[in-house]
Amino acid sequence: MKAAQQSKQQLRANALAARDALSEDARKAAAATIAARGLPFALQPGAVVAGYVAIRSELDPAPLMLRLAAAGARLALPAITARGHALTFRAFAPDDRLVMGSLGIPEPSPAAAELIPNVMLVPLAAFDRAGHRIGYGGGYYDYTFSHLRKAHHVIGVGLGFAIQETAAVPALAHDAALDYVLTERETFDFRSK
Numbered sequence: 001m002k003a004a005q006q007s008k009q010q011l012r013a014n015a016l017a018a019r020d021a022l023s024e025d026a027r028k029a030a031a032a033t034i035a036a037r038g039l040p041f042a043l044q045p046g047a048v049v050a051g052y053v054a055i056r057s058e059l060d061p062a063p064l065m066l067r068l069a070a071a072g073a074r075l076a077l078p079a080i081t082a083r084g085h086a087l088t089f090r091a092f093a094p095d096d097r098l099v100m101g102s103l104g105i106p107e108p109s110p111a112a113a114e115l116i117p118n119v120m121l122v123p124l125a126a127f128d129r130a131g132h133r134i135g136y137g138g139g140y141y142d143y144t145f146s147h148l149r150k151a152h153h154v155i156g157v158g159l160g161f162a163i164q165e166t167a168a169v170p171a172l173a174h175d176a177a178l179d180y181v182l183t184e185r186e187t188f189d190f191r192s193k
Contacts, residue, residue: 007170012134015126018163020057027057030161030184035063039157040180040187043073043119050076050089050117053098053106058123059159065121066094076115079107080140086147087140089115116148119155122178124164131177131190132169133158145176155179162186 076089090108098106
């Protein structure tokens, strides 16, 4: 397990360095390309799509979220309750004012309605062609997928840049696989793997 952790840490560091090296223009163009392509599946009317607020050099999901909202999706953003626990998702509209969450990440007001997502747009540090991702090491999305998928069908869609692809992510038993990864170059579908 230690070798897998070290390997994940090195893969994370390499992928984040490559992502950080992308220009702001390249990041904006990638987000626009993904938004123009849209999701690789049809959304049911009123489906809840949970996105995230881009931090650091993450791919910004806002253009895609705006497109999905215009097509009738209800939007939500995550809120962190505690380490080792699933994220909660609160209703969000593009003009809503956000509050600073416990980890310094903007999130909806605690007064916003809690929603259960049908689709989760997920940030990532790295991914492979088997649908495994490396996040930032907190396990929040893994816990959340595990918790939600016990009772609901939740589609996991990783958003990233092509440069974040790695040959293989060392996946552990608790790591949740994604259904799709969208990059500016390609749409990866992992459902049959």
